[in-house]
Amino acid sequence: MKKFSEFFENWLHQNYYKKVTKIGKEGDFFTAVSVGNLFGTLxxxxxxxxxxxxILTPPLQVVEIGANEGYLSKDFLSALLEFRPELFKEIEFYIIEPHSKLQNLQKHTLQNIDFHHKNSLKECEFENAFIFCNELxxxxxxxxxxxxxxxxxxxxxxxxLAMDDYTKSKCQELKLLKGELSFALEDFFKDLNKACKKFILAGFDYGVLNPxxxxxxxxxxxKIxxxxxxxxxxxxxxxxxTYDVNFTHLYQxxxxxxxxxLSFEKQKEALLHFGFEKLLKYTQDKNIKSYENFLQQAKYLFFHFNDKFHFFEIQKA
Incomplete structure (x- = not known):
């Protein structure tokens, strides 16, 4: 008999992701990245x-964690090249990815881009990082x-069955009576703090406060x-x-x-604050086909994902 967390780790990280999971129409689930390049552009x-x-001052290390095939990074960097190509002189790009098959896919997706792979945050020493992740x-x-x-x-x-004393004390701290509890989230924050002198972490995840x-x-x-x-x-x-992240734990x-x-809001509100209308006007004036494509993607991004999908932005200054 093993703890559920060990079973979860074996299921997802030692088997499912390791085999190179398809995401999107041909896979088991959609993410915002599956919709198209609007998400990464915003x-x-x-x-x-x-x-x-x-709020951020170059030079910077730009880092994606959990990049899967690398399409979000590609969309993000393509938009930077479109909007401000001179910035590339002041950034280094990294992907943190432990699985070799996914590393190879990411290299293929980003074959014309200079970037570095790291297996985990434990290997990293960042002076000033902008880190982004989606459903990590x-x-x-x-x-x-x-x-x-x-x-x-x-x-x-x-x-x-009866829980151990440490888990019980953590549940008492969080006032958690029923729901998921991730000690891996605590490990991540510990590694993040150690790896970065300064950072901003911009992330999207499904979750709730006080589950x-x-x-x-x-x-x-x-299908669910x-x-x-x-x-x-x-x-x-x-x-x-998967499960809903305990955002009360995140706050703690x-x-x-x-x-x-810096921010905690529903993803559709965040995307508006990222300048969706400004982007539409820019695209309409420049390329009508891209404008129409962004409008189609927006319908999915703004109305397909439920209200548990949140954006959070965290800073260590």
Missing amino acids: IAQHFLDLIDKK FDSFSCELINEDKMAFIENFEIHF NSLSLRIYQNH FNPFTSKLQDFFGQSDL LCDFYNFKI
């Missing part, structure tokens, strides 16, 4: 706005909490399956496993490390 526009407001934290291993019990796995069956229910779910061919009523062995390592960790939360 993040690039936001990045430039942070520089213009002197909801891929971190987690425990399942139900009152005074936590989940264990035996023969692909979930059993809720009161279990949100764990399986995605296969764009309940892991508590499904045969787990039929999905193990072949389908996506920011407080512990004295990181400043």
Whole structure:
């Protein structure tokens, strides 16, 4: 019998992602990146706005974590090349990726771009970084909490048994009675703090404040399956496993490390604040086909993703 977090890690990171997962129409689930280049273009526009407001000051290390095939990085960097090519003299680009097959895919996607691979944050020493990620934290291993019990796995069956003292104390800190608890998120913040003298982390994830229910779910061919009523062995390592991030935990960790939360809002609100209307006007004046394409993508980005999809921006100054 093993803790659910070990089972989750084995399922997702030692099997599913390692095999090179297709995302989008041909995969198990969509992300904002699957919609097209509008998402990455708006993040690039936001990045430039942070520089213009002197919240970020070059020279910079620009880093994506969890890049999968590398399309978000490609869209982001293509937009930078369009809007401000002279900035490339002042940035170094990195992707943090532990899986060799995904590294090879990323090299192919970004074959004309000079960038560096790192296996983990533990290998990094960044002076001044802008880090971006999409649906990273909801891929971190987690425990399942139900009152005074936590989940264990035996023969692909979930059993809720008494939790250890450390997990119990963490649940008490977070006032968590039912939901997911990720110690991997704590490890990430520890590594992030150690790896960067200064950073801004811009991320998107599904999550809630003060969770009161279990949100764990399986995605296969764009259908959702309940892991508590499904045969787990039929999905193990072949389908996506995810959950809603506990944003209360995120806030607590920011407080512990004295990181400043610059923004926390629903993703559609964030994309508007990134200058969607400004981008439309710029594109309409320059290329009507790109303008029409962005309008089509916007319909999906703004209305397809539910209100649990949030943007958060964190700073260590």
